[in-house]
Amino acid sequence: MNFSKSFRNTFLVILLSLIVSACATKKTTTTVEGQMQGDVYTGTDTVKYLADGVPDRVFFATNESILTTKSRDTLRKQANWLRENSSINVVVEGHADERGTREYNLALGERRANAAKDYLITYGISADRISVISYGKERPVDSGSNPLSWSKNRRSVTVKAN
Amino acid sequence: MIRIFNLFFIIFFLLSSKAYSLIEIDITRGNLDPLPIAVSPLFQDDNSKRNSINELKIENVGSEISLVVENNLKISGLFNPLSKEAFLQKPDIAHLKPRFEDWALIKAQALITGKVTIEDKKLKVEFRLWDILAGREMMALAFTTVPGNWRRVGHIISDKVYERLTGEKGYFDTRIIYVSEEGPKTARVKKLAIMDQDGFNTKYLTLGNELVLTPRFNPTSQMVTYLSYFKNLPRVYLLDIETGTQEVVGDFPGMTFAPRFSPDGKKIIMSFAKDGNSDIYTMDLENRIVERITNHPSIDTSPSYSPDSQFITFNSDRSGFQQIYVMKSDGSNVKRISFGKGLYGTPVWSPRGDLIAFTKLHKGKFYIGVMRTDGSGERLLTENYYQEAPSWSPNGRVLIFYRETKSNDKGEGFSAKLWSIDLTGYNERQVQTEMDASDPSWSSLLSN
Numbered sequence: 018m019n020f021s022k023s024f025r026n027t028f029l030v031i032l033l034s035l036i037v038s039a040c041a042t043k044k045t046t047t048t049v050e051g052q053m054q055g056d057v058y059t060g061t062d063t064v065k066y067l068a069d070g071v072p073d074r075v076f077f078a079t080n081e082s083i084l085t086t087k088s089r090d091t092l093r094k095q096a097n098w099l100r101e102n103s104s105i106n107v108v109v110e111g112h113a114d115e116r117g118t119r120e121y122n123l124a125l126g127e128r129r130a131n132a133a134k135d136y137l138i139t140y141g142i143s144a145d146r147i148s149v150i151s152y153g154k155e156r157p158v159d160s161g162s163n164p165l166s167w168s169k170n171r172r173s174v175t176v177k178a179n
Numbered sequence: 180m181i182r183i184f185n186l187f188f189i190i191f192f193l194l195s196s197k198a199y200s201l202i203e204i205d206i207t208r209g210n211l212d213p214l215p216i217a218v219s220p221l222f223q224d225d226n227s228k229r230n231s232i233n234e235l236k237i238e239n240v241g242s243e244i245s246l247v248v249e250n251n252l253k254i255s256g257l258f259n260p261l262s263k264e265a266f267l268q269k270p271d272i273a274h275l276k277p278r279f280e281d282w283a284l285i286k287a288q289a290l291i292t293g294k295v296t297i298e299d300k301k302l303k304v305e306f307r308l309w310d311i312l313a314g315r316e317m318m319a320l321a322f323t324t325v326p327g328n329w330r331r332v333g334h335i336i337s338d339k340v341y342e343r344l345t346g347e348k349g350y351f352d353t354r355i356i357y358v359s360e361e362g363p364k365t366a367r368v369k370k371l372a373i374m375d376q377d378g379f380n381t382k383y384l385t386l387g388n389e390l391v392l393t394p395r396f397n398p399t400s401q402m403v404t405y406l407s408y409f410k411n412l413p414r415v416y417l418l419d420i421e422t423g424t425q426e427v428v429g430d431f432p433g434m435t436f437a438p439r440f441s442p443d444g445k446k447i448i449m450s451f452a453k454d455g456n457s458d459i460y461t462m463d464l465e466n467r468i469v470e471r472i473t474n475h476p477s478i479d480t481s482p483s484y485s486p487d488s489q490f491i492t493f494n495s496d497r498s499g500f501q502q503i504y505v506m507k508s509d510g511s512n513v514k515r516i517s518f519g520k521g522l523y524g525t526p527v528w529s530p531r532g533d534l535i536a537f538t539k540l541h542k543g544k545f546y547i548g549v550m551r552t553d554g555s556g557e558r559l560l561t562e563n564y565y566q567e568a569p570s571w572s573p574n575g576r577v578l579i580f581y582r583e584t585k586s587n588d589k590g591e592g593f594s595a596k597l598w599s600i601d602l603t604g605y606n607e608r609q610v611q612t613e614m615d616a617s618d619p620s621w622s623s624l625l626s627n
Contacts, residue, residue, distance in 0.1 A: 119618070161586055
């Protein structure tokens with residue numbers, strides 16, 4: 018009885034670890050050499066720089082406008098740079114991927130741009146210096162129809178306005 | 180309401196026979212057995228042929244009009260226009276008195292005949308609809324208009340025939356406004372375009388210098404509302420397609436989008452986005468008064484009025500995900516109506532009032548569907564890789580929407596096209612456009 022129970026448990030553990038490792042393998046194949054975490058883009062393919070070491074964009078999960086740890090890190094760099102360059106104003110563009118209805122995506126892009134803007138404000142950048150514009154799904158950077166392309170397109174981009 | 184176009188028309192009834200007829204079409208279910216109909220070329224005498232060439236550069240406008248009718252009836256899916264080669268009777272004689280047994284021989288159940296004259300820069304068209312099985316005339320009408328309107332005459336004849344045989348208003352004398360697209364996905368050029376419902380007479384209303392999206396017809400006039408990124412300020416605009424004049428709607432300190440007219444055409448309902456939150460507003464076009472309809476920290480967008488203006492359906496993610504809601508038109512009594520699996524967007528109220536069409540996203544597929552206004556009776560009409568934004572035909576029988584294809588990893592293979600499907604889920608077909616196309620909106624009937 019005890020034997021069979023522990024045998025069954027061991028069997029379950031082995032089975033579970035097989036499933037977990039199967040999932041893990043599957044994940045690495047779909048995330049393409051670690052360029053995505055969950056479905057948030059973590060690569061640098063499309064990233065441009067506002068200044069040396071200051072990336073211009075942050076990426077979002079599907080249907081989300083929550084800033085990831087990495088996004089907050091990027092935005093802090095942007096805030097530092099904006100503090101040092103107080104004559105420069107910026108436009109934060111919000112974008113969505115192509116897998117959503119056009120009108121909802123316009124609203125989602127606006128929400129993402131404002132999430133980035135709000136974070137810059139909490140680091141002391143005046144709201145007057147930051148305007149936002151949503152392009153919804155109208156201006157993708159990557160024209161592929163696959164999860165990696167979509168992850169690059171779910172973004173907000175901080176662009177110099179003057 | 181007076182439509183300018185009606186001034187050009189003098190419509191009078193020659194004869195109106197409301198007698199019991201043997202033919203009728205049930206359009207409430209998928210019609211897998213379309214009605215065999217013979218559309219005889221409209222007869223034109225030699226004098227009119229000469230005038231036709233002079234006025235229109237068309238030799239036989241009578242035949243051309245009959246082709247317009249034939250094509251309309253065919254794309255409705257409810258009729259099977261028979262091959263003209265099998266016709267035994269000459270057009271002019273058939274118009275006076277059809278030999279019913281000859282038409283019955285080729286299995287026609289209905290027959291359209293007619294006559295066209297062009298004189299003094301006027302186009303006169305008369306037509307008759309015949310019930311072959313009963314051996315009698317069902318309808319006779321005549322029109323006088325300017326020769327340039329000959330395609331519209333074909334559409335009006337189609338509407339009259341459709342109405343007589345189905346008991347419901349037609350939708351052929353209508354136009355579609357849409358966004359014409361070209362260029363790579365990353366730098367797409369978009370223009371407002373308008374065409375007849377059958378894809379003819381395309382006109383471009385903007386040059387493509389700025390991004391334009393989501394045009395919608397005013398149900399009562401030749402006005403259109405749409406979103407333009409003019410000067411990089413995304414705002415809702417109002418455009419008069421007769422005069423070309425346009426103006427921004429309201430004075431909002433941020434993006435306005437997702438516009439639609441109220442059923443009486445006097446208000447625009449739209450979303451206004453501020454500080455990451457989108458809510459629904461209306462603006463009265465006469466007194467310019469702006470009213471806020473929703474006030475919620477979630478995204479509220481894609482509003483659409485019920486035909487009696489008493490209710491508004493809209494899209495909101497207040498539950499955490501995109502779902503469809505209905506509220507009273509003052510914003511009270513908000514109720515969620517979509518409860519199926521997946522995300523729901525773009526609700527649009529049927530002109531008949533009983534249904535709401537929508538886009539649904541579930542497990543990586545997009546669907547166009549309909550549900551009753553309380554959310555019951557959900558029916559998915561078509562499944563595809565990507566499609567959205569249904570717009571109703573004015574009789575509430577057909578939906579037009581756009582569909583995009585999947586790109587490969589290099590971004591190749593992408594296209595955007597207009598499609599239509601019957602409310603029954605049958606008769607799905609591509610609507611021809613000169614370029615790629617999206618965001619279609621169907622006009623009301625131009626003439627009644």
